[in-house]
Amino acid sequence: MTAAVFRKHFPALEQRVHLASCSIGARSSDLDDALLRMADDLSGNAWESFEREVLLARQGFAKLVGADEDQIALLPNASTGAYQAASTMEFGKRWKVVTTPVEFPSIAHVWLAQQPRGAEVVFTAEPEDYERFVDRRTRLVSVPLVxxxxxxxxxxxxxxxxxxxxxxxxxxxxxxxxxVMPVDVSELDCDFLVAGASKYLPGLPGLAFLYVRDPELTDRVPQLTGWFGRVNPFAFDPTTLDFPGTASRFETGTPPVPACYAANAALGLIGALDLAEVRMHVLQLTELAASRLTGQGEQVHALPPERRGAHIGLVDPDPAALARGLASRDVTVSPRGDLVRISFHYYNNEEDVAALCDALDDVRSGR
Known part of the structure; x- marks a missing residue:
């Protein structure tokens, strides 16, 4: 699928420039159709339909990252995924958790919450400086891909x-x-991986996927559980706590059904793409945007292409106010800290970069 064809699945982009996929993905017609179908399913055998969507989401994400469906758990958010992973670990003989100061706070907070259990959380001096801090006392190394x-x-x-x-x-x-780029758990060779379906997988908040390489090879069973974490959830046996041999042992209660419908719409769209081509398309747009914005006198935070994800940063003394100014001119961006994040997906194009630059010029000049 070409970028132009992909963009047609997002008709709202004809009226508004969406450069905030790092926060929330753009709305697609596929998402709309999925939610309408969910509403229709409520009038039929609703739970059978819902269970099908849960299964399809598990299978779709597994295929996307090169995993087996038995290695995927569905959870409400990435924080829960991190907690579930941590809860299976003992911090006795090995107690260090090595992470980075650029970790998303919600993930780092889960590691810090393990300190009463004996964990020592160590933040690397520099974001990429893992080798200096990992030693034989280390139980877990936590690293964001981007x-x-x-x-x-x-x-x-x-x-x-x-x-x-x-x-x-x-x-x-x-x-x-x-x-927005190729991700393969076999190539990464990681033990756990978490991702969600509301950003570059343009679905809805409320659903995260946890990949577990060896679901049964843990120090102990997950400490947060629920009926979907049972061998047979539909046994409805309150007296028996058993755990399947698959990653579903990390699951808890009823899955977020609307988010599963939305995720399947997103997985269908993303699964039809060549993600290596998506990566090149996005890098070209970030390079163009960085060049154009710098030429306008803006202070741009853009890493070299080989170290860059799908967004660049615009330095501003009041990022939230700048984001509101751009929003009033039909350009959506995402403020974080001292930056306005400007992110790109396969549905963005060079006209979006031009629209951003024009809108920013209007904001700066007070027009």
Whole structure:
């Protein structure tokens, strides 16, 4: 599917420029159709339809990242995925959790919450400096594939190698990568990977996917559970706590049904793409935007292409106010910290870059 054909699935982009996929994906006609179908399913055998959507979401994400469906758990958010992974670990003989200062706070907070259980959380001095901090005391290495604020593509391969040398496990947060670049769990060689279906997988908030390489090879069973974490959820036996041998043992209660419908719409769209081509398309747009904005006198935070995710940053003393100014001119961006994040997907084009530059010029001049 070409970028132009992909864009046609997002008719709202004819009226508004969407450069905020790092926060929330653009609305597609496929998403609309999926939610209408869910409403129709409510009038029939609703739960049978809902269970089908849950299964399809599990299978679709597994295919996207090169996993087996038995290695995928469906959870409400990435934070829960991180907690479930941490809850299966003992921090006795190995107690260090090595992470990075550019970790998404919600993930880092889960690691910090393990301190009463004996974990020592160590943040690397520099975002990519894992090798200096991983040693034989390390239980877990946590690394984002792409950082949420600056769009930094981290050296996951190096972090994995450092972990393997000492027998530590690796947790990868791929939320800012899945859907906009190739992601393969076998190539990453990680033990856990979490991603969601509301950003570059343009669905809805409320659903995250947790990949677990070896669901049964943990120190202990997941500590947060529910009826979907049972061998047979429909046994309805309150007296028996059993765990399947698959990643569904990490699941809890009733899945977020609307988000599953939305995720399947997104997975259908993204699954039809050549993600290597998507990656090149996005890098070209980020390069063009960085060049145009710098030429207008803006201070741009853009890493070299090989270290860049799908967004660049615009430095501004009041990012939220600038984002509101651009929104009033039909350009959606995403403020974070001292930056306005400007992110691109396969549905964006050079005209979007021109519209951003024109709108920004209007905001700066007070027009």
């Amino acid at each position: 950082s949420y604020q600056h769009g930094r593509r981290l050296p996951v391969e190096r972090a994995v190698h450092a972990a393997e040398q000492v027998g530590a496990q690796v947790f990868v947060d791929a939320y800012q990568a899945v859907g």
